Amino acid sequence: MARRTYLFEPAGLTPAQRRALKRAALPLPDAQPRRSRRDRGLPEPAVRGPFGPGLVEGGYWNLAGASVPAHQATSQHIAGIYPFVADAGLGHRGPIVGVDLNADALWHFSPWETYIDSTERGTFSTNILVLGAYRAGKSAAVKTLVTRSLAFGHQAVVPSDAKGEWVVVADAIPGGTVIRLGGGTPARLNPLDRGPRRSDATDEQHEQMVRQRRIATLVTLVELALSGTRLTAVEHACIHDALERCITDTHDHPTLRGVYDQLGLITSDPSGDARMVEAAVQPRFVLRRFVEGDLSGLFEDESTVSFDADAPIVVVDTSELFARGDLVAQLTQVCTTAWIQAVVSDRSAHRTRYVIREEGWRDMTSLAALQMYQQWLKLSRHYGISNIVILHKMGDLDAVGDADSQERNLAYSIVGDIENKFVFRTNHQEQTPLRTRLNLPAPHVDMARQLRKGEFLAYVGQYAYLVDCFATSTEWEYELFKTDDAVRASDHQDPLLAISSPIDLDDYWPEPTDTGLDGWITPSKELQQ
Numbered sequence: 001m002a003r004r005t006y007l008f009e010p011a012g013l014t015p016a017q018r019r020a021l022k023r024a025a026l027p028l029p030d031a032q033p034r035r036s037r038r039d040r041g042l043p044e045p046a047v048r049g050p051f052g053p054g055l056v057e058g059g060y061w062n063l064a065g066a067s068v069p070a071h072q073a074t075s076q077h078i079a080g081i082y083p084f085v086a087d088a089g090l091g092h093r094g095p096i097v098g099v100d101l102n103a104d105a106l107w108h109f110s111p112w113e114t115y116i117d118s119t120e121r122g123t124f125s126t127n128i129l130v131l132g133a134y135r136a137g138k139s140a141a142v143k144t145l146v147t148r149s150l151a152f153g154h155q156a157v158v159p160s161d162a163k164g165e166w167v168v169v170a171d172a173i174p175g176g177t178v179i180r181l182g183g184g185t186p187a188r189l190n191p192l193d194r195g196p197r198r199s200d201a202t203d204e205q206h207e208q209m210v211r212q213r214r215i216a217t218l219v220t221l222v223e224l225a226l227s228g229t230r231l232t233a234v235e236h237a238c239i240h241d242a243l244e245r246c247i248t249d250t251h252d253h254p255t256l257r258g259v260y261d262q263l264g265l266i267t268s269d270p271s272g273d274a275r276m277v278e279a280a281v282q283p284r285f286v287l288r289r290f291v292e293g294d295l296s297g298l299f300e301d302e303s304t305v306s307f308d309a310d311a312p313i314v315v316v317d318t319s320e321l322f323a324r325g326d327l328v329a330q331l332t333q334v335c336t337t338a339w340i341q342a343v344v345s346d347r348s349a350h351r352t353r354y355v356i357r358e359e360g361w362r363d364m365t366s367l368a369a370l371q372m373y374q375q376w377l378k379l380s381r382h383y384g385i386s387n388i389v390i391l392h393k394m395g396d397l398d399a400v401g402d403a404d405s406q407e408r409n410l411a412y413s414i415v416g417d418i419e420n421k422f423v424f425r426t427n428h429q430e431q432t433p434l435r436t437r438l439n440l441p442a443p444h445v446d447m448a449r450q451l452r453k454g455e456f457l458a459y460v461g462q463y464a465y466l467v468d469c470f471a472t473s474t475e476w477e478y479e480l481f482k483t484d485d486a487v488r489a490s491d492h493q494d495p496l497l498a499i500s501s502p503i504d505l506d507d508y509w510p511e512p513t514d515t516g517l518d519g520w521i522t523p524s525k526e527l528q529q
Contacts, residue, residue: 136453162318
């Protein structure tokens with residue numbers, strides 16, 4: 001059995017004293033003297049350098065030992081050598097959107113899951129800002145997120161589909177509903193609809209919300225038609241008066257035609273206030289366009305279609321109207337958005353919906369619209385709504401108001417306050433707005449210019465991820481989500497022809513169940529690839 005010797009060293013010794021103590025106290029047992037090269041049968045070196053013996057004859061010698069430099073790499077690449085420093089992502093809750101390129105793992109995302117997350121990765125909002133240049137992959141990524149979320153119990157609403165892109169998706173999904181406006185269709189929407197009763201509000205609060213939405217819709221329509229001219233106090237009073245009269249006469253079923261008629265009565269009242277008579281002229285001429293002009297048959301009377309609350313996706317097709325010009329497009333989007341907000345702002349329904357706002361800047365065309373939009377975004381989480389605001393560039397907001405105006409500053413503030421941001425490839429001129437308006441780090445701004453199609457920087461709360469969205473896991477997804485007009489034109493075929501049958505969601509995703517998140521329907525199973 002080997003002998004063990006224990007050495008106790010006093011404190012405070014220097015390294016030299018410690019080594020000397022070890023040599024004196026612990027001599028090696030049975031130590032053998034060092035044998036020379038000749039004793040070991042090795043030849044003496046034949047070549048001797050100027051500073052000592054070198055190698056055997058025919059070898060090489062060097063004055064210094066080999067120097068191997070330390071490995072250098074960025075944190076993005078070094079994560080592949082040290083996996084434990086790679087980000088864990090957002091977990092496996094929600095649908096798969098793409099691949100986290102930094103962690104080399106699937107990237108799941110659900111705005112409702114991040115909202116209820118009580119950890120540091122949680123957010124305080126369910127809204128999403130999608131920003132990127134043309135052909136950067138924005139629409140395909142949004143369609144990927146929304147369509148794959150349907151199996152988790154979520155729903156989707158597109159208040160105004162200006163290009164008809166979402167119509168293809170709605171037609172391919174069983175139960176999807178498309179409401180087509182214009183082009184000879186009999187569909188009509190009333191932007192002044194009351195909407196469902198809010199169960200979580202008092203009668204006074206509900207009435208105030210409905211009145212504010214109706215007034216904001218009328219004021220926005222008038223100011224838009226007047227090229228953004230702010231209405232005077234007397235004109236505001238005329239619109240309020242006409243709306244109240246219409247509500248009384250129609251038993252709380254006001255319409256644009258009814259308000260138009262009431263404004264006509266104000267202008268023709270010989271005993272009325274002269275200022276009111278004069279102020280009612282401009283708003284009446286604007287509403288005349290809806291009653292007798294090029295927008296007649298769309299928004300002036302009671303709605304002829306109803307909102308299917310059980311449909312997985314509802315799309316309002318306004319592509320025919322958007323072809324008539326920017327003003328018609330803006331007026332149309334104001335009306336359809338007001339109608340959608342009236343029917344989906346019901347917390348008692350216990351539903352979670354995406355509201356996709358293509359050309360999101362069109363919802364911010366006046367101060368009244370901006371204020372209503374800001375309040376809608378703040379209250380969206382209470383209604384189970386996730387607003388997806390899509391912009392091509394921050395410069396889109398320059399169309400809102402004048403430079404340094406209250407309207408433009410409010411528009412930039414609304415966009416900057418959205419916590420969840422998906423930034424796709426941007427142009428060179430977007431560098432300054434991204435830094436100043438969205439407060440993005442300079443390295444991220446430079447990276448955004450070099451992103452490939454489908455890649456985006458995802459900002460979720462305090463964390464950022466580099467994600468590559470893949471919409472090609474199945475052939476029908478690729479056909480549904482591609483929006484390259486040039487490719488479609490060269491194909492000379494309807495993209496629906498490539499889909500042999502409508503999508504059966506049960507074949508791809510598990511069934512959702514109610515988990516009791518304030519009554520909302522949330523995923524109970526993870527999406528498997």
